[in-house]
């Protein structure tokens with residue numbers, strides 16, 4: 405039985421056509437800057453998003469870390485959402501490895517950091533305080549797209565205070581497709597943007613950080629320091645290029661399937677549907693039933709992730725088709741139907 409994995413959009417397997425592109429990739433030593441496929445991927449994303457340069461890295465976590473290290477020096481701080489990946493889910497890397505202090509800010513339910521909170525958190529230039537240097541946002545955030553006018557307003561506040569702006573755009577293309585705008589329309593508000601190729605875009609590995617020549621040169625130096633200077637990485641970059649060519653517009657299918665799944669789950673008595681945003685569906689299941697639900701779904705060949713977020717998150721992606729949604733609905737209905 406084909407396993408339906410709804411834990412995350414990171415679980416996708418490269419398609420046959422993507423594997424063919426990887427097999428045929430022209431490669432070289434990327435530490436020497438000589439991998440043509442890596443160079444093409446980096447330049448392609450930089451051009452598409454309106455930046456000078458890009459840097460291909462193994463993970464989104466490293467990409468965000470390199471951005472923070474490029475923007476901030478030891479003793480600087482960045483303003484970041486309390487539930488943002490770059491604060492909460494990256495092992496405290498900026499503080500551990502960069503001596504950069506996070507200033508977490510309580511987010512509104514839509515993922516935005518209230519502008520008054522941002523302004524209130526910016527510290528005066530005084531030896532008592534860390535130097536506030538950067539505002540880091542995330543889009544999508546738990547599937548939610550940040551409103552475009554909020555991005556403009558956040559940009560204006562940051563610039564009025566001389567702060568840089570970084571976007572954790574792990575799912576930037578989900579946001580662009582959902583908002584019906586080119587990704588550049590979101591990216592243009594920021595100084596650096598990190599994009600994951602390994603999530604909904606379906607590549608096996610990799611993220612790209614884009615920014616100015618100055619910031620990307622700094623990030624490249626830190627990538628080497630972090631042990632991320634890789635060699636014939638063009639094999640992986642080829643998958644990323646393939647994903648950008650073929651898997652962007654289809655993100656709308658993932659969003660539609662998530663919406664449909666949410667609609668069907670909402671009809672099942674006993675399921676508290678909290679919301680659906682882009683490719684994610686959130687439901688509240690009483691804690692005491694979660695383990696039984698997991699066992700029931702595993703028997704039906706369905707994987708969910710429990711215990712990591714307070715609510716249950718179901719994620720649609722490249723390897724989830726209409727039949728899988730149907731099977732998922734049936735399995736949930738059977739579990740909650742038996743009370």
Ligand SMILES: *Cc1c(COP(=O)(O)O)cnc(C)c1O
Pocket residue numbers: 462463464465466468489490542544572574575600602611
């Ligand atoms: C997945 C993710 C990352 C980190 O990517 P990894 O490749 O897993 O390190 C960063 N930010 C957000 C919002 C993510 O969803």
